[in-house]
Amino acid sequence: EAQVTQNPRYLITVTGKKLTVTCSQNMNHEYMSWYRQDPGLGLRQIYYSMNVEVTDKGDVPEGYKVSRKEKRNFPLILESPSPNQTSLYFCASSSQLPGPLGNYGYTFGSGTRLTVV
Amino acid sequence: SQQGEEDPQALSIQEGENATMNCSYKTSINNLQWYRQNSGRGLVHLILIRSNEREKHSGRLRVTLDTSKKSSSLLITASRAADTASYFCATDVDGLTFGKGTHLIIQP
Numbered sequence: 001e002a003q004v005t006q007n008p009r010y011l012i013t014v015t016g017k018k019l020t021v022t023c024s025q026n027m028n029h030e031y032m033s034w035y036r037q038d039p040g041l042g043l044r045q046i047y048y049s050m051n052v053e054v055t056d057k058g059d060v061p062e063g064y065k066v067s068r069k070e071k072r073n074f075p076l077i078l079e080s081p082s083p084n085q086t087s088l089y090f091c092a093s094s095s096q097l098p099g100p101l102g103n104y105g106y107t108f109g110s111g112t113r114l115t116v117v
Numbered sequence: 118s119q120q121g122e123e124d125p126q127a128l129s130i131q132e133g134e135n136a137t138m139n140c141s142y143k144t145s146i147n148n149l150q151w152y153r154q155n156s157g158r159g160l161v162h163l164i165l166i167r168s169n170e171r172e173k174h175s176g177r178l179r180v181t182l183d184t185s186k187k188s189s190s191l192l193i194t195a196s197r198a199a200d201t202a203s204y205f206c207a208t209d210v211d212g213l214t215f216g217k218g219t220h221l222i223i224q225p
Contacts, residue, residue, distance in 0.1 A: 004159075033212060042217035043160075043205070058212065090159060092213075105150050105162030106213060113157075 002027045006091050006109035013081055013116055021076045021112045023091030029107075031094040032074040033058065034066065036087040037111075043090070049074055081116040088113050121149075121206040121216030129222040136193040138219040140206030141186075147209045149182055151191050154203045154218070163191075163204075196223045 004025045013019055025032065033048035035058075045058030049068040063085055065077040074093075078085060092106040124139045140149070148167045152160040166173045166182045166189065173180045179192040193200055201223045207213040 031212075035215075040217070043215040045212055045214070048212050059214075088157070092160075105152075105165050106160075107162070108152075108159040110159045111157065 002107065004091055004093050004107050004109040006089075006112050008112060009110065010113050011115070013114070015082055015116055016080050019078050019081060019114075021078075021089060021091075021114070023074045023076065023109060024072050025074075025091075025093040025107070026072065027093065027095065027107065028071065029093035029095050030071075031096065032068070033092050033106075034064070034074070034076050035090045035092065036060065036085075037090065038087050046076070046089075081114075083116050086114060086116050121208050121214065123204070123206055123216045123219040125219060126217070127220045127222070129224060130196060131224050132196055132198055134196055136196050136200070136221055136223075138191045138204050138206075138221070140189045140191070140216055142189075142206075142208045142216075143187065144208075144210060146184075149180075149189050150207045150209065150213065151178075151180060151189075152205045152207060152215075154205065156202075160205065193221075196221075198223050198225050 007022045034046040035043045037043045044060045046064050047066040049055045089112045091109040094106045121140045121142045150165045151163045154160045164175045164180050166180050177194045182189045203218040203220045205215050205218045207215045
């Protein structure tokens with residue numbers, strides 16, 4: 001089944017303890033991205049990647065890191081989590097890069113609910 | 118930065134009625150997409166309309182796009198209880214930028 005898999009689904013951690021949220025897609029998609037969703041603010045893009053070893057900042061990159069060493073994986077790293085990073089996180093992928101020729105939607109993972117205390 | 122803004126923020130209708138949601142955006146776009154999200158779950162892609170298209174249909178969904186007004190609408194016909202969800206428009210410029218969503222409740 002074509003899907004984007006995020007792990008873990010739920011995570012409670014303490015301030016300052018490094019964590020990684022994994023994201024993997026099995027569709028050979030070029031484009032992958034991370035979003036966070038907060039009440040009243042909607043979804044905001046954290047980072048995105050156009051291809052292996054190509055990553056770029058989205059609208060809210062502060063406090064996050066990503067890597068794209070393989071096409072299928074795009075982990076989100078919080079080096080020193082803080083309570084304001086408590087949120088619902090989504091990974092997404094798409095077969096086409098953003099642009100005027102885009103004709104396909106994004107496939108989203110099921111989400112990771114992170115609580116930082 | 119927020120690109121799309123959905124209207125209304127919340128909508129409650131009876132099963133069988135049509136539901137219309139609107140989206141306005143600020144800049145030129147490559148395409149506009151609509152997504153559905155059931156409570157706390159991942160987003161599901163519904164339909165994409167390109168900037169050179171004016172109307173698109175998919176099953177009970179009808180999307181319109183007016184680039185001169187920078188607006189789009191999503192119509193769900195003959196609504197069902199299972200359509201209860203949040204609906205988001207997203208504009209594709211350099212990646213997707215989402216609005217804050219319309220929460221749709223279908224009363225049985």
